Amino acid sequence: MAKIERVTTGYYRIALAEVLSDAMHGTQDMFQIVTMRVLDSDGSEGVGYTFTNGHNGSAIAAVARDEIEALAIGEDADLIEALWEKIWWKTHYAGRGGPTVLALSAFDIALWDLKAKRANLPLWKLLGGYRDRVSCYAGGIDLHLDPEPLVEQTKGNLERGFRAIKMKVGRDNLSEDVARVAAMRDFLGDGFPLMVDANMKYTADEAIRAARAFQPFDLTWFEEPVIPDDIAGNVRVAREGGIPLATGENMRTLWEFKAMIEAGGTSWPEPDVTNCGGVTPFMKIAHLAEAYNLPVTSHGAHDITVHLLCACPNGQFLEAHGFGLEDYISEPMRIKDGLAVAPDRAGHGMEFNWEKLETIAC
Numbered sequence: 001m002a003k004i005e006r007v008t009t010g011y012y013r014i015a016l017a018e019v020l021s022d023a024m025h026g027t028q029d030m031f032q033i034v035t036m037r038v039l040d041s042d043g044s045e046g047v048g049y050t051f052t053n054g055h056n057g058s059a060i061a062a063v064a065r066d067e068i069e070a071l072a073i074g075e076d077a078d079l080i081e082a083l084w085e086k087i088w089w090k091t092h093y094a095g096r097g098g099p100t101v102l103a104l105s106a107f108d109i110a111l112w113d114l115k116a117k118r119a120n121l122p123l124w125k126l127l128g129g130y131r132d133r134v135s136c137y138a139g140g141i142d143l144h145l146d147p148e149p150l151v152e153q154t155k156g157n158l159e160r161g162f163r164a165i166k167m168k169v170g171r172d173n174l175s176e177d178v179a180r181v182a183a184m185r186d187f188l189g190d191g192f193p194l195m196v197d198a199n200m201k202y203t204a205d206e207a208i209r210a211a212r213a214f215q216p217f218d219l220t221w222f223e224e225p226v227i228p229d230d231i232a233g234n235v236r237v238a239r240e241g242g243i244p245l246a247t248g249e250n251m252r253t254l255w256e257f258k259a260m261i262e263a264g265g266t267s268w269p270e271p272d273v274t275n276c277g278g279v280t281p282f283m284k285i286a287h288l289a290e291a292y293n294l295p296v297t298s299h300g301a302h303d304i305t306v307h308l309l310c311a312c313p314n315g316q317f318l319e320a321h322g323f324g325l326e327d328y329i330s331e332p333m334r335i336k337d338g339l340a341v342a343p344d345r346a347g348h349g350m351e352f353n354w355e356k357l358e359t360i361a362c
Helices: 057-072 080-090 098-119 147-159 174-188 204-217 231-241 254-263 279-291 302-310 354-358
Strands: 004-022 026-040 045-052 133-139 165-168 194-197 221-223 245-247 318-320 334-336 339-341
Touching: 004 057, 004 354, 026 057, 026 098, 045 057, 045 098, 057 080, 057 098, 080 098, 080 279, 098 279, 133 302, 147 165, 147 174, 165 174, 174 194, 174 204, 204 221, 204 231, 231 245, 231 254, 254 279, 279 302, 302 318, 302 339
Parallel strands: 133 165, 133 318, 165 194, 194 221, 221 245
Antiparallel strands: 004 026, 026 045, 133 339, 334 339
């Protein structure tokens, strides 16, 4: 039995090369990441991380350092389900969701990385191994871009190997979004996978109106038209808008996904491994979606999530967008012919440059 000997938390701020924007989070010039390193009694180490779009990183780091580190020491590193349950319930009363579940996500990712390294397997094979690559799309945070620069950005993404594109919508004037979507469809041509993301901008009535305006452009999905808490609103948009919905990046538990899927409020469940509780619940969400004959997509953390989507038969359309993290790891994810390739290295394969990260430590 390999016991956990040490857990180390890191907290960093990564400045963005260019300012990004979406409908509800506004402009973003910096991302925060919190890392967790788990060392076992055999000398093996697993690494996990979570991120925010510029706020609350200190709260996540505090939970990781003050709560999870102490709860993990001395435990069997292989009993991931037991460890997850222990931390979930010990922190549940004051921490269900929010920074606590993001910290738990980083810890859980580290445990799975450690387990895969000990087995000398890439994570996607340890989790079941369905294929070694999955379709992916470029997720632009680009609400500020008008049609011409939006198309120019897309040209760059096509040159990088992407064969599917997501763009932001949610401007105050719907006609501006319609013009932007029309320009993208005209440039990409018929049949090219194009998604739009409103980042919870609308009420249900506004979202229905927007969805109907977007119908002529054959969108793969309309993402987060309303807040995830409004299950009835999501159901209305799904039924009346005429476009498949994706939602989940702001949902924090398996049970939230269960409620949304059962109600019929999503066609594309979209968990984020760094905020839904980690690999453990992500895979449960993916299998839940499979039971409803739904594909599962993802949000963020593509270097980790490529393993998860490659481990389940209903995994489709990995979201790939960087926030500067690629400058602090040794081998960024490879994209070939529109497919994200899962690395064959043991664990999840992300190797951080810790010395370089220390230069941006908080």
